[in-house]
Amino acid sequence: GAVVSQHPSRVICKSGTSVKIECRSLDFQATTMFWYRQFPKQSLMLMATSNEGSKATYEQGVEKDKFLINHASLTLSTLTVTSAHPEDSSFYICSAEGAPVNTEAFFGQGTRLTVV
């Protein structure tokens, strides 16, 4: 199956700093990438959808200036959590879909962010 690589898998940062998470599609061109957030014992909540070369579409309640998404190429999307606070601590997961496997989306391994 298609492979989506997410990096880093774990990151601890100080409050007020920024953290960048990368999501790469390794063997297909990801026309669309999705970013999710999952708090403990809760389900995945979609944060934003990004299409290559265009601005991301954010879900209601997600601050676009705080969660910066860049999808500059067909194989890479990045999520930057700016001025992170402890309440941003969560499991962040990307998924990607695109040709030729455009009937399903594939998830990255996830990033556990802890803000101290």
Next chain:
Amino acid sequence: QKEVEQNSGPLSVPEGAIASLNCTYSDRGSQSFFWYRQYSGKSPELIMFIYSNGDKEDGRFTAQLNKASQYVSLLIRDSQPSDSATYLCAVGENTDKLIFGTGTRLQVFP
């Protein structure tokens, strides 16, 4: 507000039994239905997807969809301890903007 409902469990079944996981959804316009398995601390992995009413089988897994009742289920035959995980139901118009249920925790005991 589009919703996907799952019983949080845990659902406990003995090894070798059939595990039945259920999911209901509120949006009648939904076209795509997915079951994901998520181990603790890991990202979800796709088990099956189904688009049409009826049953779809893949190995030990069978997905069942009833659009009239807005109900989708996952059956796991010959359950194994390694199947112990949280199973997430996801529903959407296509693969875009999937709405996930909160998941059902399955425990398979030897």
